[in-house]
Amino acid sequence: MTPRGYGPSASFCPRCATPLSAPAPTTCTGCGYQLFVNARPTVGLIVLDRDPAAPPAQPSEPAQAPDPAPAPAPAGPRFLAVRRAAEPMIGRWEMPGGFCDGWEHPAEAAVREAREELGVEITLGDFIGMYVGSYEFQDEFLPVLDNFFLATLEAREIVLDPAESTELTWFSLADPPPLAFATMDAAIRDAARRLGH
Numbered sequence: 001m002t003p004r005g006y007g008p009s010a011s012f013c014p015r016c017a018t019p020l021s022a023p024a025p026t027t028c029t030g031c032g033y034q035l036f037v038n039a040r041p042t043v044g045l046i047v048l049d050r051d052p053a054a055p056p057a058q059p060s061e062p063a064q065a066p067d068p069a070p071a072p073a074p075a076g077p078r079f080l081a082v083r084r085a086a087e088p089m090i091g092r093w094e095m096p097g098g099f100c101d102g103w104e105h106p107a108e109a110a111v112r113e114a115r116e117e118l119g120v121e122i123t124l125g126d127f128i129g130m131y132v133g134s135y136e137f138q139d140e141f142l143p144v145l146d147n148f149f150l151a152t153l154e155a156r157e158i159v160l161d162p163a164e165s166t167e168l169t170w171f172s173l174a175d176p177p178p179l180a181f182a183t184m185d186a187a188i189r190d191a192a193r194r195l196g197h
Ligand SMILES: [Zn+2]
Pocket: 013, 014, 015, 016, 017, 018, 028, 029, 030, 031, 032, 033
């Protein structure tokens, strides 16, 4: 059996290489090392095309007689999506973001990821929430703890990192397409609810 790295699917002790008798959390029978599995923190940016603190657009005239024709959808805020240039989920739309480094706080990671992936400074907004998901990479199936923040751009000139993304677009917060990861779908739903859309 080929060992599969040091992550949750490792079949051997990362300290002494003794085969493990059970999946983590477990204790190595060879050296007593206690192996745990924890979700790795990531950050995702819900970059809006307008400041959510700005007053909403005025509603149209009050409703009158019932109208059988559906009313046009209100022009709510849109969020930035980028198309993944690499596995996993290559070619799918996602929000910018990535893994937190070492002891990096997710808010700091959010600002760093915007610089790296979009080439811009952002103003970080409200924290939307954290979501437990899965990430398949290097033959491992990792639990991840995805932290999502609202953000707005300080400059409009986005320069994508071609190693990360092939193109960008803006989707309606109220009507998003399926995104690369289920945690992103959930975060967009919660952000739309938070902003009243
Ligand atoms: Zn061991």
